[in-house]
C-alpha cells in the first residue's frame with residue numbers, strides 16, 4: 001500500500017493513543033527506509049522513479065534497496081525488534097506494532113512483479129503473489145472510500161458526544177440552581 005493509506009489506517013487503529021506520531025512513523029518507516037531512499041537517489045540523479053518500464057523497481061544499483069526492503073518487510077525482524085524493546089522496557093511498546101501492521105497490510109496488496117512482501121525473510125524467500133495495489137485502481141478507490149467513511153463516522157460520533165456532554169452539563173447546572 002501507499003504511505004498515505006498506511007498512515008491513515010494506523011491513525012485509525014491508534015486513535016486513542018496520546019503520542020500518535022510514534023505509530024505513524026513506524027507505519028511509514030518500512031517504505032521510507034527502503035524505496036524512499038531509492039526515490040531520493042532517483043531525484044538526485046535526475047532519473048524518473050515512476051517510469052512505466054518499472055526499471056526503478058528492479059534496482060540493480062544501489063543493491064542495498066532490495067535488502068533494506070526485505071529487512072523492513074520481514075515479520076521475523078519485526079518480532080525480534082518488538083521482543084527486544086519489550087525486554088528492555090519490561091512491557092510491550094505498542095507504537096512499534098505499527099511496523100508489523102504495515103507488513104500485514106502489504107502482504108495481500110503486492111504481486112511478485114511489484115515487491116511481493118518477503119515477510120519470512122531471511123528464514124524463507126516465500127511470498128504471496130497477490131494483486132498489486134498500484135495496478136488496480138479499484139483497490140485504491142475502495143481503500144480510500146472505506147477510510148473516508150470511517151473517519152467521517154468517527155468525526156460525527158465525536159461531535160455528537162461533545163454536544164450531548166455540553167447539553168447534560170448545562171441541564172445539570174440548571175437543576176443545581
Ligand SMILES: [Zn+2]
Nearest residue numbers: 001030031106
Ligand atoms: Zn511497504
